[in-house]
Amino acid sequence: MGKKYSNLVKNALGRTVPQEVNDQLQVPYMGVGKYKPDANRYGPKISSCSDFPLDGNKQVGSLKEALVKAGLKDGMTISTHHHFRNGDLLANQIFDIAKELGVKDLRWYPSASFPCHEHLIQYLEDGTIHHIEGSMNGPLGKFTSQGKMKGIGILRSHGGRYQSIQDGEVKIDIAVIGAACADSFGNANGLYGKSASGLLGFALADSQYADKVIVVTDNMIPFPCIPWQIQGNYVDYTVVTDKIGIPEKIVSGTTEITKSPDRLLLAEMTAKFCEITGIIHEGFSFQAGAGGTAGAVGEYFAETMRRLKIKGRFARGGSNKYLVKMLEEGLIEYILDGQTFDLDGVRSMAQNPGHVWTSPFTSYNYHGKGNFAGIVDVVILGATEVDVNYNANVVTHSDGMLLHGIGGWQNCLFSKTVILPIPLFRDRIPVILDEVTTICGPGELIDVIVTERGIAINPLRKDLLEKVKGSDLPIKTIQELKAEAEKICGKPARPQYEDEIVAVIKWVDGTIIDSVWKIKS
């Protein structure tokens, strides 16, 4: 293995990408909906009940014992999920054990990483971990950007992660699934217990396709653990430990949305845009992230809906107390939840049948027979940068540093209308550029940019341009917005790179949409 990437090519967006990553052949991005693999889904090895305890009790003594029984060895792919967020205690333990056993060159395949995983940098340095495929946030991102990781990082969306597992692009050797509640057979959920995280959807593909699956819990109950968000029929071993997560870091006690006047203005403008264009209509649906501006948009939506006496059919979350309030107030009929951000979300999911858990399979997998993303009327997303062709970036900052994962961002771009409320500049650096540092989403899927100094509508959306005619919305072209920012801040400096790729960004279909380059030291 190593960072070989001869045969660089330009993909359909003109970005330079490698044709081989970590010794695996790759397909360059070909355009939205253009790449259709002529192949079959991965079929895991056929198991036999005769190899499992007849009474269903798969419990072993410790995580270490489970990993050894699962055959942990050099070069394997180890997957974890991120439902414990920054309170996760499992991923670090797994690699502590790997180190203790002298296992090398592992591929870590988390559904996301968090600052708590900075602990793993020592194992990236000493060769226990060869590379990460998943988000490389904060310290891990910096480490990657500096070219210190042995292999090349691969970033995928939540849907892309499901797709890559389903399609056999990534074969997981051992999946470790932490669960707030489980039975000894391996049925598990995230609903009940001190480490409640709400749901376990991000571990679904891992459970279905991994060669060996280990469920770890600090709340083992008698069979059956209901609901079984993870089905024990996919599970090889179960383990009880004292503590799998730090509760207050798993979910917040409560969610507070932004108090920043700038962000509130963006949120208000976004809601007004959705009202004027009729996007907010009886039976509509929306998705807004939990933090920052996107979270505040939900509050403005709720106000608008009350005023217009409109009810929505469903909202997609990351749920929090604001979405739960809308559900309980009857403003929406359902929350379709991908993850849970606060205790109100956890409580609601455990009690309210209008609160439904989803998975990257149902919501986001591009290699399914459709997914939920396209059904959602409007989605409010963030971005670190947007270019004049509406291409957008969510993973790197303008200094070139890899600092964020993709999450469901790429997948949500298939919603009927995609709105990015973003400030025109951050720290005096313009956010709208001629060319973004890293393309994560093609401009043809991004419809509206809302900034504090005006709203730009993608010229492809003639219908929206028509609808805002005669309104008092400050509609401008994206070039005008860019010019305004540059008048104030000047033309931004571009990052300086070494001639070395440190990570690649996958599109939702498994092709490579862009590369991340080593920062010049």
Added chain:
Amino acid sequence: MGKKYSNLVKNALGRTVPQEVNDQLQVPYMGVGKYKPDANRYGPKISSCSDFPLDGNKQVGSLKEALVKAGLKDGMTISTHHHFRNGDLLANQIFDIAKELGVKDLRWYPSASFPCHEHLIQYLEDGTIHHIEGSMNGPLGKFTSQGKMKGIGILRSHGGRYQSIQDGEVKIDIAVIGAACADSFGNANGLYGKSASGLLGFALADSQYADKVIVVTDNMIPFPCIPWQIQGNYVDYTVVTDKIGIPEKIVSGTTEITKSPDRLLLAEMTAKFCEITGIIHEGFSFQAGAGGTAGAVGEYFAETMRRLKIKGRFARGGSNKYLVKMLEEGLIEYILDGQTFDLDGVRSMAQNPGHVWTSPFTSYNYHGKGNFAGIVDVVILGATEVDVNYNANVVTHSDGMLLHGIGGWQNCLFSKTVILPIPLFRDRIPVILDEVTTICGPGELIDVIVTERGIAINPLRKDLLEKVKGSDLPIKTIQELKAEAEKICGKPARPQYEDEIVAVIKWVDGTIIDSVWKIKS
């Protein structure tokens, strides 16, 4: 194709079975837990969202249009489920359409068939349908036993059906899934609407693995249809029709258990046996069928539990008002439901979170990492015949006629204790024989035979023999029971066959445990 079966062999139970059925190579039964395929699960073709409507609406104008779009053609495998039982209106329609289109040699792959499917005999005769893999009950069984079907029938248990699809043994070209409630994306459940059937678990494998999946409903609601027992991400087309089933034949208004004094005696003896042996204990679990003796056992269990102040952890059903009453009374904490038999069952499933739907995957699939069957403390099953080695038959009668499907019977044999309460003779024909007409389950898995003239315990169960010592239970050997029956009825005549196999019986691992022979005319 045709009924070639040169290379007959004797399997591990000494039964003569073909090594090839309908031109497909077969594995003879090798013993419990002995056959372990070294292969991978079937992976269906990778789909792309770009081939599906972006707004999620997959509705087409009619079932015929959906079948044509799905590419219906000669030789295909068409699957249906049996949740509508004898009220099913879909399976017949599918083959009416196939006939109209002139399509030939189809393989019908139902999860079970019912008398309402007698309509299909014309298509078995004219070559529209080549053969059936699934239960061949009543008229279809008689037709098969008379050697009139073009191909050889294959009978599988519910779990074996899942296993055969998962393992790629049966590739379904088109699955048609009738649902009481669905959205245009294809999410579906059996809970709400005039054709409510409770659940749709028997269509799960079909949805997951079929090349094309059609959901048909008479109750289309806006997305999302919740709960999604069938996930729209597996569905190609959705169809609305006026009526998919005859409600009163789908579920009974109410379940009445047997009033026969003979059967009630067997049920009472069974419950007493379970009390004396300690099988009924705090936190225990049981499964009893809905009809006849097995249904009555549940009532005696409930009485015993009330008297002993014992609560069970769960019951597995076919649920009906008696199980629902136990749940509501708090005698059991959960019902794990495979299907639903009456309106109380449907109501409870829609309302009570202690009422959980299962699938053949979770409950019965032998090629999973365990399944639920082995966790159940005691299961009460029926049989048409038992031999002195405890081998039992559920598919043919003593005249050799194929008259029943296997259902979950084989799968349940893995429960901790298997009890068959059966009369010593039926219509003056002894039920305990030297050799059964057709072996469906190996004797080593069958623990106790309860008859009106005594209880026989399998000598392998030394623990149970120990526990009944000193009790007033009428314990006898199975040979003694057989002798008693023959003293009264005489030695039964054995059926006369032609030298031709008309169907085979699969074991839970996909091997052939026995053959069904053509009845001598």
